[in-house]
Amino acid sequence: MYQETELIGIAKRENNKKRNYLVVNKLQGKHVPVEPKLALTMFKELAKQVKKDNEGKRLLLVGFAETATAIGAAVAAYLNCDYIQTTREHVEQVNYLFFSEAHSHAVEQKLIKEDMDVAIPLADRIIFIEDEVTTGNTIMNIIHEIEQKYRSRVSFAVASLLNGMDETALRKYQEYNISMYYLVKTDHSQYEKIADNYYGDGSYTSIMQDLTCHYTDELLCTNAVNARRLTQGEVMQEACVGLWNQINAKYVFDKVQSILVLGTEEFMYPALFVADKMERSGLRVKFHATTRSPITVSSEDSYPLHSRYELKSFYDEERVTYLYDLEQYDQIFVITDAARNNSESGENSLLMALKAKNNKTIHLIRWCLE
Numbered sequence: 001m002y003q004e005t006e007l008i009g010i011a012k013r014e015n016n017k018k019r020n021y022l023v024v025n026k027l028q029g030k031h032v033p034v035e036p037k038l039a040l041t042m043f044k045e046l047a048k049q050v051k052k053d054n055e056g057k058r059l060l061l062v063g064f065a066e067t068a069t070a071i072g073a074a075v076a077a078y079l080n081c082d083y084i085q086t087t088r089e090h091v092e093q094v095n096y097l098f099f100s101e102a103h104s105h106a107v108e109q110k111l112i113k114e115d116m117d118v119a120i121p122l123a124d125r126i127i128f129i130e131d132e133v134t135t136g137n138t139i140m141n142i143i144h145e146i147e148q149k150y151r152s153r154v155s156f157a158v159a160s161l162l163n164g165m166d167e168t169a170l171r172k173y174q175e176y177n178i179s180m181y182y183l184v185k186t187d188h189s190q191y192e193k194i195a196d197n198y199y200g201d202g203s204y205t206s207i208m209q210d211l212t213c214h215y216t217d218e219l220l221c222t223n224a225v226n227a228r229r230l231t232q233g234e235v236m237q238e239a240c241v242g243l244w245n246q247i248n249a250k251y252v253f254d255k256v257q258s259i260l261v262l263g264t265e266e267f268m269y270p271a272l273f274v275a276d277k278m279e280r281s282g283l284r285v286k287f288h289a290t291t292r293s294p295i296t297v298s299s300e301d302s303y304p305l306h307s308r309y310e311l312k313s314f315y316d317e318e319r320v321t322y323l324y325d326l327e328q329y330d331q332i333f334v335i336t337d338a339a340r341n342n343s344e345s346g347e348n349s350l351l352m353a354l355k356a357k358n359n360k361t362i363h364l365i366r367w368c369l370e
Helices: 036-053 069-079 114-124 138-150 166-175 192-195 233-250 269-280 339-354
Strands: 008-012 021-025 061-062 081-085 098-102 107-113 126-135 155-163 179-185 203-207 215-223 257-265 284-287 307-312 318-325 331-336 362-367
Touching: 008 192, 021 126, 021 138, 021 192, 036 069, 036 155, 036 179, 036 269, 036 284, 061 069, 061 114, 069 081, 069 126, 069 155, 069 233, 069 269, 081 114, 081 233, 098 114, 098 138, 107 114, 107 138, 126 138, 126 179, 203 233, 203 339, 215 233, 233 269, 233 362, 257 269, 269 331, 307 339, 318 339, 331 339, 339 362
Parallel strands: 061 081, 061 126, 126 155, 155 179, 203 307, 215 362, 257 284, 257 331, 331 362
Antiparallel strands: 008 021, 098 107, 307 318
């Protein structure tokens, strides 16, 4: 159904000596704005593969932050199974299982130990959800951590949109009896060379100064579900319906308008769910999210990303976050789970970027547990 050349573009990581390239999925809705239905259709195709091979099994899905959180949540919603995402954020009053993602700009990943203590004894299989698997080392790290701590008979599998593992990596997974599900097999042998050949002459804008400015309005939505904690597909889906209902009750939509729904870093699926509801009602909608990934941008047509805003994070004002290929829209909905006391500098930084593209009507939707 999907072809490598149609689905992905190769971008160049900025100042990353571990791996110089990043595989950008044009339909995933992370770095590149996308029509919501295209992203969710792709996630559903992956979910169908997982379902076909796991009928009757009690599953625990683990989505990897930050890029695969929407994929993992969407697959969990389709299968109605237990779900938790990894995180790089701080969660109060919990203990963690730590592991590393060696090629990333932010190597530390965490799962909340108390939730894994509950979920693992009930699970027949743990399935790790990723956007793209290259070596499989990150997932193997956490499998070893789980096996060491829990001594469980649970089996393991990996589901990803893309799989770029070479024969050696695949053989290692076969020896461990780890099942693999994916939509597209990719060949990474030329990606480093491709990335090196791009000019990196795109548009770069930094908005890191402290400014006071105001969104068109702010809506605080209730009944949030935090996917960093163990949840269940149906529970999460019902909560997202509630989020959409609160937004739909407040705002009037003009079907001739263009709309952007923007998630923040790890917080993607609820925003994608809302964007999909808007699109299904006949609106012209794009979705994507801010990211912690520093990626070079280039003016070349063949390059996947052309402009970059460098911003303060909603979750930590000392952290840099990025927004790529921003355009002008009639309305923008920024949907976040960041607590107000953490996010003011990040909110202002993002708002200035949105206004720099002459966006005037910008709504802030806060869906969090505060």
